[in-house]
Amino acid sequence: MRMPGSFFAGPVRLVLGCLLSLLPLAASAAGQSGFVQVEGTRFVLDGKPYRFAGANFWYGAYLGAPGDIGDRERLRAELDQLKAAGIDNLRVLAMSEASGFKRGVSPAIMAGPGQYDEQLLQGLDYLLAEMARRDMKAVLYLNNFWQWSGGMSQYVSWATGAPVLDPDAHGDWNGFMQNSARFYAIAEAQSWYRDAIRQVVGRTNSITGVAYADDPTVMSWQLANEPRPGSDRDGRANFEAYRAWIADTAGFIRRLAPKQLVSTGSEGEKGSLGDMALFLQAHDTPNVDYLTFHLWPSNWGWIDHGDPAARLDTGLATSLAYIDRHIEVAGKLGKPIVLSEFGLNRDRGSYDPASGVEARDRFYRAIYDRLLERAGAGKPIAGSNFWAWGGRGRTDNPDWMWQAGDPFTGDPPQEAQGLFSLFDSDASTLELVSAHARAIRALP
Incomplete structure (x- = not known):
């Protein structure tokens, strides 16, 4: 996800259950669709334009794991609900690292360099098998700039022997980001990272028997979640190492999985030291098939965390201009672009799933309207994944923070559970996403 700003268990309520009869739960009788490809500034699937309204579902492999870690019944039910709503493109964490971070997810797929948790990898197998049954597409990211899954800073710690610099313990975000960016230039860390890539991209699904690299369920491999050169203050010195890392790693993945797409997972201008020219330079390589960007107006101070309705109109105007700038850059590079994260707090900054989402719904509607307008005009925006x-x-912890063994939500462990999650009970927001999915697919 992204650097945070200031910031019940019960029976599932399938609020869009009425749609289940309209959409199949498995792939059509004609079989699963093929590989998503890039033609110019658009995606193509089986010879037709491919546009989507998707979701981030970072913990999907965790739900798919066998034994006490996972919850396969929940996974199947939620994939059904998402498919029924027309949400069939999911962005998923495919590698996590055991770490010393206070808010790191546990367990982790990688216990140490070269050591992998087979149960969690089987969880990814199960997720992809169930997605294939429903003809859904996956975007799998293979690392993380941020601390909540271990990520780049944990590789740095393994390579240097120094403890992680934990921003949740010390509040030093500038130092954390600069330390995380050391990852790009440490040869040993890159060797371990490439081994992790081989373990996932080169894996054969234990359930379907299909090699991951031959599975059209996988639309794209992402280098990491929100890789960036470092902090806005000091990151420019790391830019050339970062740029080279993108081109080299993307090329490595392309050789392992030539049928599938490669993207970086970048959050765009905000993840490029606030410099759009650096974003463009970093992605100006034939090894990157399409661009990504993220939109976090309350984290960036454009909209209030505590009361998102208070400055919503001005925050939306700034957000829509941010979208337009990224679409323009994609056109300059001649590549498609995806808004692969966006979100907003619940009303009055509540974390309670029972609280209102009026401001969030206005935000989603405005974002979707702009994406649909630009796509309809032939611009290179190809899809979106809400966060x-x-x-x-659900959590019943009084501080709303995740603890090991708790159910997973869309909010990773370093954030309050309910900060940006779209729950199964959020009927109005789900209907907005569903309507957008229908509209963007209907474009010629």
Whole structure:
């Protein structure tokens, strides 16, 4: 996800259950669709334009794991609900690292360099198998700039022997980001990272028997979640190492999985030291098939965390201009672009799933309207993934923070559970996403 700003368990309520009869739960009788491809500034699937309204579902592999870690019944039910709503493109964490971070997810797929948790990898197998049954597409990211899944800073710690610099313990975000960016230039860390890539991209699904690299369920491999050169203050010195890392790693993945797409996972201008020229330079390589960007107006101070309705109109204007700038850059590079994260707090900054979402719904509607308008005009915007699907996950912890063993939500462990999650009970927001999915697919 992204750097945070200031910031019940019960039966599932399938609020869009009425749609289940309209959409199949498995792939059509004609079989699963093929590989998503790029033609110019658009995606193509089986010879037709491919546009989507998707979700972030970072914990999907965790739900798919066998034994006490996972919850396969929940996973199947929620995939059904998402498919029924027309949400069939999911962005998923495919590698996590055991770490010393206070708010790191546990367990992790990688216990240490070269050591992998087979149960969690089987969870990814199960997720992809169930997505294939429903003809859904996956975007799988293979690392994380941020601390909540271990990520780049944990590789740095393994390579240097120094403890992680934990921003949740010390509040030093500038130092954390600069330390995380050391990852790009440490040869040993890159060797371990490439081994992790091989473990996932080169894996054969234990359930379907299909090699991941031959599975059309996988639309794209992303280098990481929100890779950036470092902090806005000091990151420019790391830019050339960062740029080279993108081109080299993307090329490595392309060789392992030539049928599938490669993207970086970048959050765009905000993840490029606030410099759009650097975003363009970093992605000006044939090894990157399409661009990504993210939109976090309350984290960036454009909209209030505590009361998102207070400055919503001005924040929306700034957000829509941000979208337009990224679409323009994609056109200059001649590549498609995806808004692969966006979200907003619940009304009055509440974390309670029972609280209102009036401001959030206005935000979603405005974002979707702009994406649809630009796509309809032939611009290179190809899809979106809201952040994030929380499904039936709930917490009863008084501080709203995740603890090991709790159900997962769309909010990763370093954030309050309910901060940005779209829960299964959020009927109005789900209908907005569903309507947009229908509208964007109907474009010629």
